[in-house]
Every structure is written in C-alpha cells, then in structure tokens.
Amino acid sequence: MSQPFKKYICKTCGLIYDEALGDEDSGLAPGTRFEDIPDDWYCPLCLVSKSDFVLIDETKKSAGAEQPKRKASTQADILIIGSGYAGWQAAEEIRKVNSEAVITLLTADDGAVYPKPALSMALSQNRTPDDLLEASAAEKAAELDVGVKTKTKVMSINTKRNKVMTTTGSFSYKNLILATGAKAMTLKPDGNAAHEIITINDLNAYKKFYKRLQDVKKVTLIGGGLIATELAEDLSSFGVEVEMVIRGSKLMSQIMPEAISHKLTDKLHDKNINLIFNSEITSMDTSETGYVLKTDQGETLETELVVAAIGISPNLELAKKAKLETNLGICINEHCQTSEPGIFAIGDCAECDGVIQAYLEPIRRQAKALASALYSDSASLFEVVPTLIKTKTPSLPIMLSPPLHATHGQWEISTNVGENQKLLYMENDKASGFALSGELVKSANDLYKEMYAS
C-alpha cells in the first residue's frame, strides 16, 4: 500500500508542490515524490531552492484560533488608555454604576492584572513573576464585560473628532480616560553600557529583571528613595550582594525624617548592604564579569546588574499633544476631569491641586469620583489628602504620612525609644504629617484617622 501523496509549500512565495500533480514545467511527472526531486530543483515561482519547502501539516491550526477573543469596540462610550491599576480600576468603578456603557480599554502591553506594590517585595515572599499574575487581560475584561485591545499603543488623540489613533487602527469615544501612568526615570551616564541600566515599573520590566537576576551575584541600585530602599531589602533577602548609590545624604529624604532614616541606614548596614551616599554614577562600561561604574566622587565600582529607582515621571506626551492642561501631571479637578470636558485622567499621570499621588489608595477614590461624574450624581468627589504609606522594609517597620507640601515646616520628635520613634511634621504649630517606626507603627491607623477624620 503506497503512502498518500503529500503537499509541500515554499516558505517564501507560498507555491505548493503537490506530489499528486508534480510540476510538469520543470519535468516532474505527476506522482513524483518530493524526496525524489533533484536537489538543484528550484521553486518555479520565486526560484528559491528545494530546501525552502516545508511539508504542509493540514492538521495544524493557527496559533490564535483556539482562544475566543472579546471584541473591543472601536466606537466606545468610554475609552480607557492604560491597563495599570488606574485603568482597570476605572473600568471596574464605571461598570459598577452602569451596566450598559460600551467600555473599551486600550493597552500597549499585554494588559495583565498584577499587584504593583509586590514588585518590590516578591523576592522575599518567594514569588516568581508568574505567581504575581492575578488575571490575564482577557479574563479581567470578561469579568467586567469590557472590550480590551492589547499591544495597542495610542499615538495621538484627536479631541475635535473624539478619536484616538493607535498602532492598530483608530478608536472613537464619547468619554476618554487617560490612565497612562508614569515611566521610570533613568540616567544616562557616559560609557558603552549606559543603556543597559534597568528600571522596574511594571510586570514586564520585572520579568526581565527577574530573569537577569538568576545569573548575578551583585546588584547596584541607583537611588535612595522608597522603591530603591525596598528593592535593596528585597534583593538582600534573595541572597545577592547589594550596593546603593545615592545622590543625597539620606534615605527617603523626601518623605521621611532624618531620625528614622538614620536608624534604617544602620539596619541596612547590618544586612551588609553597602550604601554610598552623596554620589552619582558618571559612567558605565561593560567588563569581563559585568559592568564597571565610576562615580563623581572618583570611586570605581564593579557590579553585575544596575537598577535605577530614582523616581517616576508622568506620561504626558499624549495629553500635551492634545493640548490638555498639564503641569507635572495632567491637571484634573475633583471629578478627575481634565481641561477638556470629555476627557478624564486618573492615577500616576494625573495631578490634582498641584499634587501627584502615585499610590493605590488615592487611585481608588479617583476611580469612584470619575464613575460618579460620568454615570451617577457626581456626588463622589476626589480630594487630595495625605496618604498613609507602609514601607516594605522588614529590618525596620515604618509607617509614614508625609505632608502634601513639605516646605515651611519641620519634623519634630515626639517619642524616641531605641528604634521606636514617632515624629510629627509641624507647620505653624499644627501637625500635617507623621512618621512612625518600630513598635509604634501599630498606632498608625488611629493616628491617621485622628488627623484626617474631618
């Protein structure tokens, strides 16, 4: 019993060689088996060689055929740009108050839902990037009955025509919500490896970082703020050597009083984290084992991985191009509305009363306010109030409520027993912020309520 005839396809031009039919123009009679074709035979259409043909496997289905896709409407009542916490939270709150609205969410990445604060503590919790994934974009979209379009970058907004142009076509809207977030700032020292500095501001970046981390023994962190400090503790627990290069003279100087900062510095020293204060990286070059860094203090540092955590900068390009009012962020009012009435902004890209609050709690209130403005009685308003921060620093528990504008006041010590400290930020004899460490963090929630209950 002879084998059934097979078909082979040219990978270049798609011409199909069917053994049953042969190719009489090049002298191959019907029934000529592919393996019997001389090696110098070429594709009769595009002239590539026999080796460029592959067997057609007719049982093989296209890769995407199995997954049902939710159709993202190109004519949405609500169009959300961004799939970070703010974008998804906006979709969720709007859906709560309106079950009818056609909601489309556009995202440049894969739209995965994950807890962002975990990025600076996952190592010590023994969680891999895959463990952090809470839901895929498709799952979350199904849950909220919204359409999601992933891998779609919005290139411009046309406010006159209520449309956005993206890398996968255009989408029109009745109301637009910008949840474009912020990008991690980085630095550009001299040297041939300067562009290899890593930043971590989303799960994708974290995945890359995690992958690199598997083959290194030492990591240099640039920055001394909240995230840099948390990462230092987390990396240290992972068993790699950690070094911090800090421009200023203290840790978290923007939000934390010096007294606690000093205590935390001691704790990090105890963990063998090397803190280099008052230094900036001036060059980064590749070396045999990794990188060589030079600082403005004349120091030379050998390291294997360099992570910058020097703050975030709101993504304003789209808003600016659309001529929305911007300052440090996209300016919004108490309804989260921008200077263009049909356009709202929320999250790390938005600025209200001159303040950007890149924390989850204010974003939750922003989402409620905008949902209320869009589909309810507009009664829920967003108000800027100081936030409560629990730092992920296991070596010294700290809870802070930094003042919104730390300009004219100063930190005053109220309790100081060993590592248990309480400081108040005093401005005109009134406390406008606090910082607690050690055992005293237990009183944070009560203190916070007491201060902002009104």
Place this chain on the structure above:
Amino acid sequence: MIKQIVEKDLKPMTVAIDHGTYTTEILGKLGQAGAFRHHIASQNNGELNLFGTIADMATVSEECMSTGFMMWAQSVCTWYIENSENQWLKTEILPDMVEGKLFGATALSNPMKYFAGIEELKLSAVEVEDGYIINGTLPWVSNLLENSSKHFFSSIFTIHNKEGKADRDVMALIPCDLEGLTMKQMVEFVGMEGTGTYALIFDNAFLPKKYLLADPVGPYLQRIKAGFILLQTGMAAGVIQGSINEMNKANLTLSDINEFLDDSPEELEEELEDAIELIQALCEEPYTQGAEYIKSVLEARLLGAEICKRAADSVMQHSGAKGYILDAVAHRKQREAYFVIIVTPSIKHLRKEIDRLEAA
C-alpha cells in the same frame, strides 16, 4: 528642485513606471538635486539630516511610490556604505551613488526576517583568501538592472567553515555584473512593476573582499537599523499625502456624499502631520542604542503603515467608480499603499518585533 523634477520629469512617466518601465533617469536627476545626500554626513559637509532624505522621498512618493521605493533602496544602500569601515567603498562607490550616477539596492528583507526568527538566511558562502564564494537564491530584490556595472545591492550571507558548519554572518555590497550571479524576473506584480525587481541566483559566485560592509555583522546592524526603518517612512508619508490629494480632488464633485465616509482627507492630514512630527523627532539621533528607541522607531513605522491602510481604503471610496477604472490614480495609490503594509518589515512583522522587544 525635487518638486520640479516630479512635475517635469516624473509625472509624464508615472503610469509607464507602474506598468513596468524601469528607468534610472529620474533617480539620476534626483541624485544631482541632492535627494540622497542629506543623511550621508561624509558627503553633506558633516551634517547628518536623516529627515531631509525622508522628506524628499515623500515628495516623490506623493506622485509615484515606485520611484519613492527605489529612492529608499538607493538611500539605504548609501547608508550601509556610510556606516561601514570600508574606505574603498566610501571613496570609489559612495560619492557616485549619492550623486545618482551609480545605483544602490538592498536585499535585507530575508536577513531581517531571519533576525526576527521568521525565515532562514538564504545565502551561504565559503571564505577564501581574497573573497567569498556565494551560493543561494534571493527572491525579489528591487532597483536592479541585469548585468549592470552601475547597479549594486547589499546582502547578508552565512560563512560556512570547512566542515560545512555555519560560522558567522557577514554583509557585503554586490555588483549586478558579478560572475556566477543570474538575475531573473519571474513574476508580475500588481503594482510597483517598474522597480527593477529580480530574483537573484548565486551559483558559486566569487565576491572579492573589497566589497565587504561588515564582519561581524551584529554591532553594525544595530547601528544601521533605525535609519533603515525610518527611511521607509518617506514612502508612507508620500503615498498617504498622494491619497489625500486624490481624495480632495474627488471631493470637488462628490463632497456631499463623501461626508458619509469614515476617514476624511482632513482627518488623515491631521494624523499624517502628527506622524511626521514623531518621525522627525526620532530622526534627530538615529544612532541611539537600547530597546526603548528602537521600539519607538518600529511604532512610528507601524503607525505609517496603519495610516496607509486607511488611506488606501478611503481613497478608493472617495473616488468611487472613477477610481475603479484601470490606471485610475486612486487604484494606483491603493496598490502602492498596500506595498508599505506588506514590504519588510510588514505590519505583522513589526507587531511581532515590538512584542519581542517587550518580552526580551
């Protein structure tokens, strides 16, 4: 100057070129007018102005994108030589190619797909003392002329060692009159026929080492990549503008009914302006390293292709039945615009590449 060449010399030939007439006459004139000079600092008083070349290409593509495509081939070939370390090519070939006296092409479609994991590399070579013996076939390389000593193209081939194992990839310039190289026109295309497009068959073709562009090829490709992709946006910008012009023309008589269409010429014009602004900004520093920049370049190119897609559709609809007549401008614009969508890197290739950069 470029506009005059378009009006006086190109316009009367556009339909013939679309049908298959290959001419170097226009390229020669464009070269003399400086259309290939802006981005070649060594021939432009040290100034690198990538956007200048793109703008000229757009001006020409607005009338005839086949010619715009050949300008791209020419511009990108000079870009390869300019960025190589081959002094002989830089003194003997580059100035004349910039002037439009010699003609350049690029056979990097297959290598680009190879580096993106889409195809295998189709050319292989054995290194001998003073050159390479090349075998393999490349389908569809444009801006060529059979047996011409004035036409050159660049390609990448894998060097195999004595045991027949792949050793490394190198890139070189190859003259069309190379012995052992056969050029064939096998298929007829629905558009862009007059672009001198051939399949190339290498049968133990000996290429002297003086034609070498890069060995190894890796760092060199990083250097030329952004320029290669950005230069293509000149075709996109031109054919979109050409489509807009044709839509405006249609609106002289059909505006009442055309109002019901989705993509108006005004709207496409606004988006084109935004896209050009973006491209211009990216052209400032074409040697920027790192994934972020390349991603932006790919996105800009993807945006160009996406607007092309809408322009291709809208120009046909705006023109209506008049656009459906053989040789109608609208139909030619549609076929040309589709070329931007499918030429390497195509929309699907760009999306794959952006995806890969995200995940890398």
